[in-house]
Amino acid sequence: MNDDRDEPLLRVQGLGHRFPGAAEAAVREVDLTLHPGEVVAIVGESGSGKSTLLDCIAGRLVPQQGEVRYRTRASQWVDVHAMPERQRRELARTEWGHVVQHAHEGLRMRVSAGANIGERLMALGRRHHGQLRAQAGDWMRRVELDDGRIDDLPGAFSGGMRQRLQIARNLVTHPRLVLMDEPTTGLDVSVQARLLDLLRLLVSRLHLSALVVTHDLGVARLLAHRTVVMQHGRIVEQGLTDRVLDDPRHPYTQLLVSSVVTP
């Protein structure tokens, strides 16, 4: 089925979340729309609410206000927080991918690289060992890992390679929406640059939609069609990435872009 490009894939409306005991809300009145094939970066300084917003969208946190609606492959709109937990997990397995900053949290460290990639396919009911292994090898090559290392444990790979492995594990099932939280943070600069090139290539080849939380405006510049800027839990500015970064209108974005505020 072709995605209707005019119809969004994800709609966030009036989202708000305050952690128990916190004086202020971590996320307030956030409205956000994501279309098929679109990459949106969420930027802002530390503590501005980026990860909390992503966690609310992913269903890992239950927001106190607002709603998150997602349009499934079957073109049905579902309310992520109103659906039963079992159904939400099914959605996360079949239609979504989730790439986290620390690859060891997104991988199973006690099973091989190949098994890490094959696991999501198995969750979809694939059982043929030879085919699972072949697909895992294929995905290792796609993320530029040596498929001769298919039986190695993730711990035997470097940080950048582990992140590639996490990406392969997520993309093997062809998700429609990928949520990424600081996917390149903490890696060496040259490793980051190669990983970003790879992500950009995969996102465009697979026509993925992605939300990318990053404190690095360079990541937004390279990956994202649109950028939203958060301050104190609110979106203060959003627009096409080049416009937001080259011609920022909100004073906070101007400070962020001129590095007066460290993201």
Ligand SMILES: Nc1ncnc2c1ncn2[C@@H]1O[C@H](COP(=O)(O)OP(=O)(O)OP(=O)(O)O)[C@@H](O)[C@H]1O
């Ligand atoms: N589990 C939690 N319990 C209580 N407060 C939290 C929790 N997680 C985050 N916060 C608070 O919510 C606010 C937003 O945090 P969040 O991690 O979403 O920001 P962020 O922009 O992602 O920052 P960073 O880039 O440092 O991860 C902060 O004030 C933070 O201290």
